[in-house]
Structures are given as C-alpha cells and as structure tokens.
Amino acid sequence: MYIVGLMSGTSLDGIDAALIRVNNSGLETEMEMIEFMTCPFPKEIEKEIMQSLSADTSNVQLICSLNFKLGKLFAKAVKEVCHKAGFPINKLDLIGSHGQTIYHQPLQEQNYIPSTLQIGEAAVIAHDTNTLVISNFRTMDMAAGGQGAPLVPFTEYILYRSEAKGRLLQNIGGIGNVTVLPKQASLDDMYAFDTGPGNMIIDEVCRQLFNISYDEGGNIAKQGQINDGLLSYCISHPYIMSPPPKSTGRELFGKQYVVKLLKRFESVPNQDILATVTMFTAKSIVENYRNFIFPKTSIEEVIIGGGGSYNKTLLNMIQSLLGNSIRVLTQEELGYSSEAKEAVAFALLANETFHGHTSNVPKATGADSDVILGNMTFPPSYLKGRKNAF
Amino acid sequence: MYIVGLMSGTSLDGIDAALIRVNNSGLETEMEMIEFMTCPFPKEIEKEIMQSLSADTSNVQLICSLNFKLGKLFAKAVKEVCHKAGFPINKLDLIGSHGQTIYHQPLQEQNYIPSTLQIGEAAVIAHDTNTLVISNFRTMDMAAGGQGAPLVPFTEYILYRSEAKGRLLQNIGGIGNVTVLPKQASLDDMYAFDTGPGNMIIDEVCRQLFNISYDEGGNIAKQGQINDGLLSYCISHPYIMSPPPKSTGRELFGKQYVVKLLKRFESVPNQDILATVTMFTAKSIVENYRNFIFPKTSIEEVIIGGGGSYNKTLLNMIQSLLGNSIRVLTQEELGYSSEAKEAVAFALLANETFHGHTSNVPKATGADSDVILGNMTFPPSYLKGRKNAF
Numbered sequence: 189m190y191i192v193g194l195m196s197g198t199s200l201d202g203i204d205a206a207l208i209r210v211n212n213s214g215l216e217t218e219m220e221m222i223e224f225m226t227c228p229f230p231k232e233i234e235k236e237i238m239q240s241l242s243a244d245t246s247n248v249q250l251i252c253s254l255n256f257k258l259g260k261l262f263a264k265a266v267k268e269v270c271h272k273a274g275f276p277i278n279k280l281d282l283i284g285s286h287g288q289t290i291y292h293q294p295l296q297e298q299n300y301i302p303s304t305l306q307i308g309e310a311a312v313i314a315h316d317t318n319t320l321v322i323s324n325f326r327t328m329d330m331a332a333g334g335q336g337a338p339l340v341p342f343t344e345y346i347l348y349r350s351e352a353k354g355r356l357l358q359n360i361g362g363i364g365n366v367t368v369l370p371k372q373a374s375l376d377d378m379y380a381f382d383t384g385p386g387n388m389i390i391d392e393v394c395r396q397l398f399n400i401s402y403d404e405g406g407n408i409a410k411q412g413q414i415n416d417g418l419l420s421y422c423i424s425h426p427y428i429m430s431p432p433p434k435s436t437g438r439e440l441f442g443k444q445y446v447v448k449l450l451k452r453f454e455s456v457p458n459q460d461i462l463a464t465v466t467m468f469t470a471k472s473i474v475e476n477y478r479n480f481i482f483p484k485t486s487i488e489e490v491i492i493g494g495g496g497s498y499n500k501t502l503l504n505m506i507q508s509l510l511g512n513s514i515r516v517l518t519q520e521e522l523g524y525s526s527e528a529k530e531a532v533a534f535a536l537l538a539n540e541t542f543h544g545h546t547s548n549v550p551k552a553t554g555a556d557s558d559v560i561l562g563n564m565t566f567p568p569s570y571l572k573g574r575k576n577a578f
Numbered sequence: 579m580y581i582v583g584l585m586s587g588t589s590l591d592g593i594d595a596a597l598i599r600v601n602n603s604g605l606e607t608e609m610e611m612i613e614f615m616t617c618p619f620p621k622e623i624e625k626e627i628m629q630s631l632s633a634d635t636s637n638v639q640l641i642c643s644l645n646f647k648l649g650k651l652f653a654k655a656v657k658e659v660c661h662k663a664g665f666p667i668n669k670l671d672l673i674g675s676h677g678q679t680i681y682h683q684p685l686q687e688q689n690y691i692p693s694t695l696q697i698g699e700a701a702v703i704a705h706d707t708n709t710l711v712i713s714n715f716r717t718m719d720m721a722a723g724g725q726g727a728p729l730v731p732f733t734e735y736i737l738y739r740s741e742a743k744g745r746l747l748q749n750i751g752g753i754g755n756v757t758v759l760p761k762q763a764s765l766d767d768m769y770a771f772d773t774g775p776g777n778m779i780i781d782e783v784c785r786q787l788f789n790i791s792y793d794e795g796g797n798i799a800k801q802g803q804i805n806d807g808l809l810s811y812c813i814s815h816p817y818i819m820s821p822p823p824k825s826t827g828r829e830l831f832g833k834q835y836v837v838k839l840l841k842r843f844e845s846v847p848n849q850d851i852l853a854t855v856t857m858f859t860a861k862s863i864v865e866n867y868r869n870f871i872f873p874k875t876s877i878e879e880v881i882i883g884g885g886g887s888y889n890k891t892l893l894n895m896i897q898s899l900l901g902n903s904i905r906v907l908t909q910e911e912l913g914y915s916s917e918a919k920e921a922v923a924f925a926l927l928a929n930e931t932f933h934g935h936t937s938n939v940p941k942a943t944g945a946d947s948d949v950i951l952g953n954m955t956f957p958p959s960y961l962k963g964r965k966n967a968f
Contacts, residue, residue, distance in 0.1 A: 311717035
C-alpha cells in the first residue's frame with residue numbers, strides 16, 4: 189500500500205506530508221519512507237487558524253469556512269508530495285489526515301465537556317485527490333473516555349522498540365510529548381504523556397521580542413543568562429507536576445500565557461527571557477522524567493524528534509540536566525526523519541484502521557478500551573463496481 | 579438491514595429518530611418504518627445550539643464541547659427509539675446521522691468560502707451504541723461544487739415517484755424545501771431547491787411576541803389580518819425570486835431577520851404579524867412554484883411534510899394560493915409519516931453509502947458529479963475477526 193500521512197501541528201509550521209510504502213500491519217508492519225515535505229501555510233491562512241484557536245476571536249462562520257479551506261490545502265499537500273516523489277497520485281491507496289487541532293479540552297471545564305476538534309474537511313481531500321481518506325483520529329479515543337492524545341505510541345512501538353535498550357522518545361513540536369519504551373517492551377509496557385510546552389513558548393517569545401518565528405539552532409538562547417525568578421515562576425505551573433496520563437494543547441502555554449509572562453518579567457533582558465524559557469522547556473521535560481519515569485523504568489537513551497530537535501541549546505540543556513549516564517540522540521542519528529515522524533505516524537494509523545485494527549494505547553490516553561481510530565471518507569470513484577463497502 | 583436515521587433540523591425541535599427495516603438499495607429499495615420518535619433537546623442544549631449558530635455568540639470552545647454533547651444525545655436517541663420499538667440495539671446494523679447544522683454557507687461571502695458544518699460527533703455515537711455510523715452527508719456534495727442541499731431528492735424519488743401524477747413534495751421544517759417529481763420521472767427529471775423560510779419565521783415571531791414556541795395548528799395566525807405593507811416587505815426578499823439551484827440555512831431568515839422586521843413594523847398588532855408571516859411563508863412557497871416549476875412541469879399534487887404540515891392555516895393559505903386544480907395533501911394522507919420523513923431519508927442515504935452508491939442529485943444541488951455521501955465511523959467491536967475493512 190502507498191499512503192500519504194498529513195500532520196499539521198499546534199506550532200503552525202505548515203502541513204507535513206509523508207509518502208510511505210507499507211506492507212502488512214500491526215507488529216508485522218514494514219515501512220519505507222519515499223518522500224517528505226512541509227507545505228507552509230499561506231500567511232492569511234495562518235492568521236485564520238490563529239483566530240480560530242481562541243475562544244475570544246473564533247466564530248462559527250470562520251471555523252466552517254476554514255475547515256473547507258484547510259481541506260483544499262491538505263489535498264494540495266498530498267499532490268505536492270506525490271509530485272516531488274515522481275509518484276503518480278492515481279496509484280495512491282490511502283491518505284491519513286490528522287487535521288488541524290483548533291481546540292483540545294481533555295478535562296471538563298465549567299460547562300464544557302472533554303472534547304477535541306480537528307478541522308480540514310476529509311470530503312474535500314478525498315474529492316480533490318480521488319483517494320480514500322481516514323481522518324479524525326482523536327475523537328474515538330475521547331469517546332472511550334481517553335484524552336485523545338498521545339496517539340503516536342502505537343506507531344512508535346512498531347518503529348523504535350529495542351531488545352537491548354530502554355528508550356524515551358521525546359517529541360518536541362508545539363507541545364512536548366514523551367513515549368516510554370522499556371527494553372523488550374510489550375505494547376502494554378509502553379506509556380506516554382505530554383510533558384508540557386515544546387517549541388510553543390520559545391516561538392511565541394521569538395515572535396513577540398525578536399520579531400522572528402523561531403530561534404534557529406537555539407543561537408539566541410545560547411547567549412542569554414538564566415533568570416532564576418522567571419524560571420521558578422515557569423516551573424511552578426501545575427501542569428508540570430501533574431501525574432500522567434495528561435495531555436495539553438495550545439491553551440495552557442499559548443499566546444496568553446506568554447503575554448502574561450512578559451508583562452510580569454518586563455525588566456528581564458530579551459535574550460535572558462529566551463534563554464530561560466528554553467531552560468524551562470528542557471526542565472519541564474526532564475522533571476517529568478525524574479518524577480514519573482525514572483523511578484520505575486531503566487532508561488539508556490532519549491531520542492528527540494520534532495522541530496525542537498534542531499534547537500541545539502535546548503538539546504544541550506536536556507543532556508546536561510540528565511547527566512552522562514543517559515544518551516540524548518536525535519531521530520536522524522537512528523536513521524529516521526525527525527521532521528516526518530508525526531506525518532508518518534498518521535499514515536501508519538490510517539493503515540491500522542484500514543486493516544480493521546484498534547490502535548489507541550489506553551494506558552497512554554486513559555481510554556477505557558481499545559478502539560478503531562478515525563473515520564473513512566470515500567472518493568467519488570472509490571466503490572464503483574463493488575457490491576458494497578464491505 | 580436495520581437502520582436508525584437521525585435528523586436534527588434548523589427548527590431545533592429536537593432529535594428525530596426513525597428505526598427502519600430496509601432490503602436492497604437504490605431503485606430496488608424496500609423499506610418499512612418500525613418506530614419513530616422525537617427526543618426534545620434539554621433547555622441548556624437548545625441554548626448552546628442557538629449560541630453556536632451565530633457568528634456573534636459562537637466560539638471554538640463552545641463548538642468543540644457541543645459537538646461531543648450532541649454526539650451523546652444522538653446516541654441516546656438511538657437507544658430510546660430502539661427501546662420504544664422493543665428492538666434489541668445489538669441487532670442494529672447501521673446509523674445514519676445528519677447532525678446539527680450550525681453553519682451552512684452555499685456561496686462565497688467576503689473571505690469565507692462555500693462550506694457547511696454539521697456537529698454531533700460520530701465517534702461518540704458509534705462508541706455509545708456499538709454500531710457503525712455514517713454521518714456528515716453534506717460535505718462531499720459541496721466538495722464537488724454543489725450547495726450541499728437539498729439531499730432528500732434521492733430518497734423522495736424512491737418513495738414518492740408516481741406513474742400517474744406529477745407531484746411536488748414540499749417539506750416545511752425550519753426551512754422550506756421542494757422536490758419536483760414529474761409523472762413517470764427518471765432520476766434525471768427530478769429537481770429540488772429550498773423555497774425559503776419554513777417554520778422558522780413563524781416560530782421566532784411566536785417566541786418573541788407570544789412567548790410560545792410555535793403556533794399550534796395555525797390557530798393564532800387564523801385570527802389575524804394580513805398586513806399588506808409587511809407582506810410586501812417580506813416578499814421582496816431577494817432569495818424568493820432567485821432562480822434555483824439555491825439553498826438557505828438559518829442565516830437568511832433567522833432571529834436577526836425577525837428582530838429587524840419586528841422593529842420596522844412595531845405598530846402592527848401581534849396576531850396580524852403572525853398571520854402575515856404565515857402568509858409570507860405560504861406565498862414564498864407558491865411564488866417559487868409559479869416562477870420556476872409550473873412553466874415547465876404539469877403538477878397534480880402537492881404533498882406537504884415536516885412540522886409545518888400541522889399548521890392548518892398555512893396549508894389553507896397554500897391551497898387557496900394554488901387554486902382548485904392542484905390538490906394539497908399531507909404525507910399522512912399517503913400513508914407516510916410527515917414527522918419521520920427527514921430521519922427516514924438519512925437512514926436511506928446511509929444505506930446507499932453502505933452499499934457503495936452515490937446518492938446526491940447534482941441537478942438539485944449544483945454539484946459537478948455524482949458522489950458518495952458521508953463518512954464511516956467504526957464502533958470498537960466492528961471489525962474484530964475481519965481481515966480488513968473491505
């Protein structure tokens with residue numbers, strides 16, 4: 189099977205599209221990545237997504253329209269990654285689309301119940317690419333009482349399980365997320381949770397104080413000093429010390445969080461602020477390990493993925509906080525693409541659903557049962573000549 | 579196959595649930611209705627839906643949460659209609675859920691593109707009922723360039739086509755919608771469009787002026803006088819004389835429309851206002867017939883369905899505007915349930931999608947091609963023991 193996986197994360201970098209070839213499913217999965225690219229959002233779309241993320245600036249008309257606009261962009265990303273690979277799109281078997289999360293509320297809040305909302309209309313993707321689409325992966329896990337995240341553990345298990353080493357897979361996208369893979373793990377031995385902020389505080393500080401979208405290589409943060417008052421303030425956020433299972437979205441550490449923080453610490457020099465929120469991001473990750481992982485699992489390697497793996501300052505901070513007995517690596521050093529990881533994951537999850545397998549990991553999400561993730565949308569030509577869909 | 583169809587219309591009466599037995603599909607469809615009921619919305623949910631419908635009062639958190647809340651209520655409606663019928667839910671094969679439309683924008687407006695948004699999370703319905711769900715029927719037609727509405731023509735064709743008579747099927751829900759079935763029609767001979775307001779103006783006037791939710795039997799309107807100024811004002815709305823294909827949602831004739839109208843005509847007595855908007859509703863229907871149907875198709879019967887068919891004053895007005903050569907009937911007089919019509923339609927559309935058939939009518943919606951409507955969401959146990967989904 190040829191599958192394109194699509195991911196568009198909370199960091200709003202654009203649409204990640206990975207074209208992969210897959211044989212079999214579940215533990216017999218063999219996969220090879222053929223092509224990967226990131227299609228940046230047009231500026232006006234990025235603005236509309238930002239608007240749609242906040243209760244203050246969003247509204248039903250915007251969300252209704254943006255759902256279709258993103259569907260068109262996702263379809264375009266599928267075509268572009270196939271074109272880049274020289275792969276004829278009419279040979280594509282399946283698309284796994286995560287969608288753009290515009291709200292994720294794992295816990296009840298006032299009158300609002302646990303729920304999640306991804307947009308990027310699957311009907312538009314299926315129509316424009318003439319390909320079967322599986323999308324909306326998070327809702328069924330939440331319907332089963334889970335937090336709808338993290339969903340990558342299943343595919344990480346397939347790709348990273350080791351006979352010899354206990355491994356942590358740390359993804360640093362907008363949000364930070366860790367998967368624990370003890371050596372010789374069974375699927376039941378694995379667990380995962382969101383550690384807290386990934387790049388999102390760092391990037392928002394870059395936008396507000398330096399008018400740039402991210403700190404390339406961590407070069408600015410490297411030149412700053414850690415401000416202890418700011419660091420204590422940050423690390424006291426109750427999310428960091430909440431025990432797993434837990435998941436967060438853009439709400440907790442988003443723009444409003446940074447605005448408040450910058451107001452409170454306005455006397456601190458700009459590059460010290462950036463250095464300190466980078467250290468906070470590192471510490472939020474390592475503190476979670478110390479409190480919730482190391483006491484029960486022996487770990488030899490931490491493998492960092494996501495955009496944050498290019499921030500050398502952040503990686504050095506994590507390594508120095510961990511000490512020398514644990515090795516910090518990037519996915520590239522293991523032969524995988526760090527950038528493509530999540531897009532590949534949703535291609536593999538689509539493969540599982542297509543084959544009728546459950547693929548949530550209840551231990552990671554808190555769901556009460558194994559469920560089949562996502563729903564299927566049929567391209568116009570899909571079922572012609574078949575007697576019925578099954 | 580046993581199927582439950584779920585419909586929750588713009589009039590916010592509640593969730594219509596129809597349990598039907600179906601054999602075959604397409605033109606060979608044989609269907610029998612087993613049970614029907616309407617599950618009213620809890621007051622606080624009705625309020626949240628109202629909030630979510632307007633660009634001014636909606637926001638992403640509300641919509642995210644309400645999507646899941648409605649999913650739970652839809653699942654509950656499925657259980658209740660099965661229970662009422664004494665039908666064991668584990669024998670149910672399929673659910674067709676229309677969802678609650680919270681926005682429908684058939685045409686580009688400023689920066690907002692043609693799009694539609696139905697909520698009532700399918701994953702929650704599939705999980706809570708342990709049944710396969712097909713939902714989100716309108717998006718694929720819009721992806722194919724259609725207006726996403728009307729979708730009932732296909733099922734009306736199956737149920738109402740006559741060898742002897744040209745028929746109009748007029749549905750009066752929140753919105754008014756007509757399907758034209760010439761005698762001995764083929765599917766291609768049929769067409770349909772939204773005539774304009776159904777009960778929505780009448781009901782909103784009832785709420786605002788009489789503090790009741792609808793005019794039972796049309797009894798209040800019956801006692802009022804038609805106000806010519808108000809009637810001219812209403813009938814001048816450009817939607818009425820726009821040629822088909824056309825479709826409308828709550829936006830054009832919703833609360834804001836009524837508030838404006840009541841302000842402008844505040845000196846007119848309350849029951850005259852109600853009489854006049856009832857006459858406007860009748861006239862908007864008949865004027866559409868005169869301009870866009872009668873010139874090309876011979877019609878012997880108009881069959882009225884939807885909640886509006888219980889408004890005798892409205893029916894009498896339609897009959898008197900049409901004159902004696904055309905017979906106005908309700909669906910009950912033909913042996914069908916008027917109330918259940920739309921819920922049955924979405925059960926039958928789910929049946930078509932399950933069998934891999936297209937079921938939009940491009941002539942009615944303006945779509946550029948036949949497409950497979952809706953997407954499939956699998957209950958946790960659905961695919962156990964199957965090799966794959968197909």
